Amino acid sequence: MKTFPTSAVWCFGILFISVSLITIGSSEVQVVGPADRVDALAGDDIILPCSLKPNISAKDMLVQWTGLYLKTRNVHLYRQGRDSNEDQFPSYRGRTSMFHEELKNGNVSLKLTRVTLSDTGRYRCFLPTLTSQVKETTIQLLVGAVSQPVISIDGTKDWGVVLKCESGGWFPEPDMEWLDSSGTNPPADGPPEKHRDSEGLYTVRQHVTVDKTDTNMFTCRVHQTEINHLKETEIHVPDDVFPKSQVELIIGLIAAAVVVLAASAGVYMWRKYTEEKRELLEQQVKNLKLIREVKRDALVVDIHRVHLSQNVTLVIPIAFFLIRSERYYEIHAARTRQDQMKLLYQALEEAEDTRRMKSDFYRILLDLEPDLLIDLGATFVDVNKDQLIQKVTKVKPILLELFYEKLYCNTRIHQMTSQDQMRQLYQALEEADDPRRVKLDFYRILLDLEPDLLIDLGKNLFLWLHITGI
Numbered sequence: 001m002k003t004f005p006t007s008a009v010w011c012f013g014i015l016f017i018s019v020s021l022i023t024i025g026s027s028e029v030q031v032v033g034p035a036d037r038v039d040a041l042a043g044d045d046i047i048l049p050c051s052l053k054p055n056i057s058a059k060d061m062l063v064q065w066t067g068l069y070l071k072t073r074n075v076h077l078y079r080q081g082r083d084s085n086e087d088q089f090p091s092y093r094g095r096t097s098m099f100h101e102e103l104k105n106g107n108v109s110l111k112l113t114r115v116t117l118s119d120t121g122r123y124r125c126f127l128p129t130l131t132s133q134v135k136e137t138t139i140q141l142l143v144g145a146v147s148q149p150v151i152s153i154d155g156t157k158d159w160g161v162v163l164k165c166e167s168g169g170w171f172p173e174p175d176m177e178w179l180d181s182s183g184t185n186p187p188a189d190g191p192p193e194k195h196r197d198s199e200g201l202y203t204v205r206q207h208v209t210v211d212k213t214d215t216n217m218f219t220c221r222v223h224q225t226e227i228n229h230l231k232e233t234e235i236h237v238p239d240d241v242f243p244k245s246q247v248e249l250i251i252g253l254i255a256a257a258v259v260v261l262a263a264s265a266g267v268y269m270w271r272k273y274t275e276e277k278r279e280l281l282e283q284q285v286k287n288l289k290l291i292r293e294v295k296r297d298a299l300v301v302d303i304h305r306v307h308l309s310q311n312v313t314l315v316i317p318i319a320f321f322l323i324r325s326e327r328y329y330e331i332h333a334a335r336t337r338q339d340q341m342k343l344l345y346q347a348l349e350e351a352e353d354t355r356r357m358k359s360d361f362y363r364i365l366l367d368l369e370p371d372l373l374i375d376l377g378a379t380f381v382d383v384n385k386d387q388l389i390q391k392v393t394k395v396k397p398i399l400l401e402l403f404y405e406k407l408y409c410n411t412r413i414h415q416m417t418s419q420d421q422m423r424q425l426y427q428a429l430e431e432a433d434d435p436r437r438v439k440l441d442f443y444r445i446l447l448d449l450e451p452d453l454l455i456d457l458g459k460n461l462f463l464w465l466h467i468t469g470i
Helices: 006-026 100-105 246-303 305-311 315-322 326-333 337-350 354-368 370-383 385-391 395-402 404-408 411-415 418-431 435-449 451-468
Strands: 030-032 038-041 046-048 051-053 063-067 073-079 096-098 110-112 121-126 136-144 150-157 160-170 175-180 193-196 202-210 217-224 229-236
Touching: 030 136, 038 046, 046 136, 073 096, 150 229, 150 315, 160 175, 160 217, 160 229, 175 202, 202 217, 246 305, 246 354, 246 435, 246 451, 305 337, 305 370, 315 326, 315 337, 315 354, 326 337, 337 354, 354 370, 370 385, 370 435, 370 451, 385 418, 385 451, 395 404, 395 418, 395 435, 404 418, 418 435, 435 451
Parallel strands: 038 136
Antiparallel strands: 030 051, 046 110, 063 073, 063 121, 096 110, 121 136, 150 160, 160 202, 175 217, 193 202, 217 229
C-alpha cells in the first residue's frame, strides 16, 4: 500500500484551511432584522425577529437586546451559552426568552410576552463579538389597545332619536364613524370627542341624531389605522322609541293631562283620609311602601319568569339601563332573545341586592313594554276569577284602594260575605273605563296583601298560558 509523505499531508491541510477562510471572507456575516414594524395588541405575545446571514451558529456568541428609550434599557442578555439577566430592566423580568434550539441556525430572535403600551419603542439586537461591520439591527415595536364600542339611546331631538357611541381603552388615537343599514354616514351632531387618561389610553365618543328608516339599524365603527384594527357595534332602534307625530303628541298630552287630573283627585282624597296620622307615620310609611313595592315588583319577576323570558322583546335596552358589568356584553352577544333573557335573569340572581335589581327590571319593563305587564296582570285576574272569589280574604283594603266611592263608601257592601264582595269587585273591574289597567292595579294590590295565594295560582297560570299559546 502506498502512503503519502507527512509533509504532503500538512501542505494539503494548510491549503484546505486557506480556501475555507477565503470562502467565508467573501460572504461576510451580517445581523438582519425585519423590514417592517412589528405591531401588537396589549396582552399579546410577540417575537422581535433577528438572525445572522448567512446562517451560522450563535450558540457561543454574545447577544445583547436593548430598548432604545431616552435611557437605554437592558432587555435581554445571552452570553457564555446561557441567559444572563441579572441587570435586566425590571419591567421585562419574566417576559423575555430566546429560542436556544435555533441559535445553531443563527436565529437570535427575542420573544416578549404580555406586551404593554410601555413596551412601544425601538429595540436593538447587537452581537459585539462579530468581526463584521454589520453587528446590529433595530426593530420598531408598536403596541396598541382596542375595546368594543357601546351604543346607548340618549333621548330624542325633533323627530329623531339621539344615539351615543362611546369606546375607551384605545391606543394609538382612534377614529369613529356612524353608518346606517345602507352603509352611508348619517350626519353626526359634531366631531368625535376624544380624551386621554393618565395611562395614555384614549376614550372617544360621538352623538348622532337618526331618523326612522326601513330597518332602523345603525352601526358605530371605531378604527385605528396605524395598527389596522377595527371594532364596531350595531343597534336596532324600535319604532316606538321615535317621537310620535303631532296628532299623536296632542292626544298624548290630553291623555296625560287627564291622568294628572285623575291622579291629583286621588291624591287629594288620600291625603284627606290620612291627614290625622300623616305627621307621625310619614317616614315609616314611606320606607314601608318602598320596601313593599320592591318586594312586589320582584315577586312579579319571579312568578312570571318563564312568560317574561319568552315574550320580552327589548332585552338589549333593558340590559343597558340595568347592568353595568361584563355581563352586559354577554347578553348583547347572545343570538336569541330567549338566550339574552336567560343571561339577564342570571345577572339578576347574582346581584348583591337581588330583590332591588328585580324591582328595577320591573320598572324599566313597565316603561318600555307596558302592554306586556298589563296583559299579564289582566290575564291572571281573568283566568283565576273563581279561585280569587273563593280564596281572597282581605277584600275591604282592596275596595278601599280601587273603588273608594263606588263600593267602599256603600254601607251595604260591608254586610256582605267576602265572596259576594269579590263578585261586586269583579263587576266593577269590567265596568271600569280601562278594565285591563284596573285589573293590573288589582293584581299588584294582591301581591302586597296575599302573595302566597298568588304564587300558588301563578303556577296554574303558567300551565294555562302554555296550553293556550299566549
